[in-house]
Amino acid sequence: xxxxxxxxxxxxxxxxxxxxxxxxxxxxxxxxxxxxxxxxxxxxxxxxxxxxxxxxxxxxxxxxxxxxxxxxxxxxxxxxxxxxxxxxxxxxxxxxxxxxxxxxxxxxxxxxxxxxxxxxxxxxxxxxxxxxxxxxxxxxxxxxxxxxxxxxxxxxxxxxxxxxxxxxxxxxxxxxxxxxxxxxxxxxxxxxxxxxxxxxxxxxxxxxxxxxxxxxxxxxxxxxxxxxxxxxxxxxxxxxxxxxxxxxxxxxxxxxxxxxxxxxxxxxxxxxxxxxxxxxxxxxxxxxxxxxxxxxxxxxxxxxxxxxxxxxxxxxxxxxxxxxxxxxx
Amino acid sequence: xxxxxxxxxxxxxxxxxxxxxxxxxxxxxxxxxxxxxxxxxxxxxxxxxxxxxxxxxxxxxxxxxxxxxxxxxxxxxxxxxxxxxxxxxxxxxxxxxxxxxxxxxxxxxxxxxxxxxxxxxxxxxxxxxxxxxxxxxxxxxxxxxxxxxxxxxxxxxxxxxxxxxxxxxxxxxxxxxxxxxxxxxxxxxxxxxxxxxxxxxxxxxxxxxxxxxxxxxxxxxxxxxxxxxxxxxxxxxxxxxxxxxxxxxxxxxxxxxxxxxxxxxxxxxxxxxxxxxxxxxxxx
Numbered sequence: 001x002x003x004x005x006x007x008x009x010x011x012x013x014x015x016x017x018x019x020x021x022x023x024x025x026x027x028x029x030x031x032x033x034x035x036x037x038x039x040x041x042x043x044x045x046x047x048x049x050x051x052x053x054x055x056x057x058x059x060x061x062x063x064x065x066x067x068x069x070x071x072x073x074x075x076x077x078x079x080x081x082x083x084x085x086x087x088x089x090x091x092x093x094x095x096x097x098x099x100x101x102x103x104x105x106x107x108x109x110x111x112x113x114x115x116x117x118x119x120x121x122x123x124x125x126x127x128x129x130x131x132x133x134x135x136x137x138x139x140x141x142x143x144x145x146x147x148x149x150x151x152x153x154x155x156x157x158x159x160x161x162x163x164x165x166x167x168x169x170x171x172x173x174x175x176x177x178x179x180x181x182x183x184x185x186x187x188x189x190x191x192x193x194x195x196x197x198x199x200x201x202x203x204x205x206x207x208x209x210x211x212x213x214x215x216x217x218x219x220x221x222x223x224x225x226x227x228x229x230x231x232x233x234x235x236x237x238x239x240x241x242x243x244x245x246x247x248x249x250x251x252x253x254x255x256x257x258x259x260x261x262x263x264x265x266x267x268x269x270x271x272x273x274x275x276x277x278x279x280x281x282x283x284x285x286x287x288x289x290x291x292x293x294x295x296x297x298x299x300x301x302x303x304x305x306x307x308x309x310x311x312x313x314x315x316x317x318x319x320x321x322x323x324x325x326x327x328x329x
Numbered sequence: 330x331x332x333x334x335x336x337x338x339x340x341x342x343x344x345x346x347x348x349x350x351x352x353x354x355x356x357x358x359x360x361x362x363x364x365x366x367x368x369x370x371x372x373x374x375x376x377x378x379x380x381x382x383x384x385x386x387x388x389x390x391x392x393x394x395x396x397x398x399x400x401x402x403x404x405x406x407x408x409x410x411x412x413x414x415x416x417x418x419x420x421x422x423x424x425x426x427x428x429x430x431x432x433x434x435x436x437x438x439x440x441x442x443x444x445x446x447x448x449x450x451x452x453x454x455x456x457x458x459x460x461x462x463x464x465x466x467x468x469x470x471x472x473x474x475x476x477x478x479x480x481x482x483x484x485x486x487x488x489x490x491x492x493x494x495x496x497x498x499x500x501x502x503x504x505x506x507x508x509x510x511x512x513x514x515x516x517x518x519x520x521x522x523x524x525x526x527x528x529x530x531x532x533x534x535x536x537x538x539x540x541x542x543x544x545x546x547x548x549x550x551x552x553x554x555x556x557x558x559x560x561x562x563x564x565x566x567x568x569x570x571x572x573x574x575x576x577x578x579x580x581x582x583x584x585x586x587x588x589x590x591x592x593x594x595x596x597x598x599x600x601x602x603x604x605x606x607x608x609x610x611x612x613x
Contacts (some may be wrong), residue, residue: 062444064611087446094444098437101359114350114436115445115452121346158440 012076012148015040015168016061021070028182030056032223033070034216038201038216043194048220049321054203055095056185057220058172062092075167076328089120091166093174097157101146105137105156108145113163135189150177169193172202175209187213211313214308221321235311240279242289244296245305249273252301259288259295273276279308340601341422347447351459355425357594364421365470370476371417372409376402378480402483403501406475410468414568418467422516425463426523427537430606433612434531437557447482449607453557456597457524464516468509469554476505484558494577504575508594517565519544525602531613 016038023031023326029083038044043272048054053257061072063080072079077086099108109128113119119127132141135155140148145156161169173189175183190213204210210217211231218228229235242261246252249265252275256263261277279289289308296303348524379398390396394408430453433439442452465588488501496504502569523540530536547565550556567587572582 059440059611062440063446064440064443066608066610083446084448087444090444093443094442096437098441100354100436100438110355111350112441112445112499114346115442115447117446117448117451119346121444316365 004160010113012036013040014073015075016201017073018057018061019071021057021060021072022068023060023065024068025210029223031060034220034225036218036225038199038226041197042201042216043190043200043202044213045217046201046220047207047210047217047317048203050205051229051290052220052321053223054205054220055172058092058094058170058201058203061170062087062088062090062094075244079244082129084117088116088164089167090170091155091161091164091168092170092172093161094170094172096173096176097153097160099145099153099156101295102147102317104130104142105145105148105152105159106141108156109160110162112160116164119164131162132156134162135159136185138314151179151182154178154182154186158186166198168199168201168215171202173205175201175204175206183209196271207314207317219320226320228314231313234316236314239311241309242277242279242292242309243305243307243309244275244297244301244303245272245307246275246301246303247273248301250273251299252296252303255296255301256292259292266321274305342529346576347451348455348458351455352462354462355459356466360424363537364424365466368413368417368421368467369474370412372405372471373478375403375409375412375480376478378474396458397489398479399483402479402485403476403505405479405483405490405496406472407508409475410473410508410557410571413471414515415548416545418471418512419519420541421467422460422464422519423523423540423544426460426520427523427527427535427540428533429460430527430528430602431530432527434611435533437613438483439613440611443611450509450603453524453528453599453602453606457521457550457595460514460520460524461517463518465508465509465513468516471512472505472509477503486528488558490573490575490577492576495588496577507574507579507584508571511574511587512568512590514584514588515568518598521598521602522564525605526597528606529553530600561566562590564590566590 005173011187014037016036018034018036018310020033020035021031022029034053035056036057046057056065060067061074063078063083066080074086074291075089079086099105100111103111106128109131110124113124113128114121129138129141132138135158137155137159138154140152141220145153148156158171158174161171174190175186178186188203190200194213198291202210214231216228216230217234219226219234238281244252244256253263253265254279256275261279263275263277265275266273293303293306375395376398379395381604392408392411394404394411397404397410422595430439433442443449447455485498487495487497488504489495519540522543523536526539527533527536544565547563548568551560551563553575567583567590570587573583
């Protein structure tokens, strides 16, 4: 038991907040003291390789799994104490959709809707119908869920999260199993939820997905939160890369070195060799970078291409987690 | 302030919604109908076998009441009950009760029910009620099928009871209904045990098998004379004790004892199920 309850943001600026949230399974730490702050109205990407603790965290937010220690606040209410009042305002897709294979898509949604005490039986048919229409399953409503394709099940799972007007949508890997067209549709749906003012919390191991729809993101690695903030903040903390394409690679490198950079030479020399150098945020301001090309030209370097790559979220991700999107072993 | 949904009656109606949904799901499954059909088949097979065989039974030969079937078709359902109680009915209860929570867990729907939020104790109550309704459905199916096939294949008339008294046909229907009620109540304890076992696993077949094994073990213990002190406490002890309901005068004592015993089992195992389920991490 935590000795003193931590005071949570009461102004309601955050849709979801955790303090030192930790979950242990036996000796293994699945989630390690994460402090998450999800602003209301944001589309928040919860990024991490498979096995980094995303789903366990989500299960704790929703009261399915009890935290070993730490505090959770969802929509300004403490969880899981206020679960009965909070969950009707939250729509969720947790670790993939799950349905009764012997019931139709429509009957599945009615069944899950009847589990919500606050859901009106009178409006059930209409709400189920409009949720199905919203995800494009209107035509397949009467088909048995067991006969649905993976993509249709995924959409049915999203429809289940839309049975009520929600203030927060928690979507765990919503594009899993979808083809590129389906992925685009889900992205469009997420944007439309956000446009309606719903906070959307999307977990994913696919960086591109997060980069395309999210306003904010947090990066989880082996159970620990390694970064969070707006997408610009996350990118901004990374490094920009300077690329000079030139046949005079050697000269270019020495010019760059004179300017205080640490150039790396390309493995092969040739007409289109590319010299790269990292621009660390503080040491190189824009006036300084403007001086690079004149300096190269003055030294007789034939500059055929000059580019500064903005830091990508992917670089940042790899730098923070020390790995690509592989399963943590 | 009080909208239709937050008023007491509105809340109650919304609370019952999950129960209706549970019953609808239970009785829309082909498996449930297959089991009820198999239950109905027991008196049918029994009656047909008796009708086709020429050999007449000596009184007391075969299962209880079997020797009376040829004289009065209304005895078919009693005989079938005696045949079905030790294994077949517990088997079907095991399937339904063992599936309650573990089945939802294996479908993955448990997490969605709880996130809805169904409420853990409410879900357990609804699940137990569903299993209890199935007990009643199975008992009624057996009695109705037995009465119908008995009336079809054998003469029907005033029934001679075990005590030698004669009762009218309508009264014998009332007695049959009482026997069905007795058997349904008898199976409640096992249903609660199945519910508890179901909260321990996400493998429904395991919970089903374990529940059936428990019922078999209880019946084995019940025939060991060395454990006579234990017998009155076994949930299966009164399973075949409905003869008081087909005697004249009607003897309610076993019915009462059995009901109290089953209520005790329900209380204990529902509490255990709640204790287990209330704080369980749902990882399925």
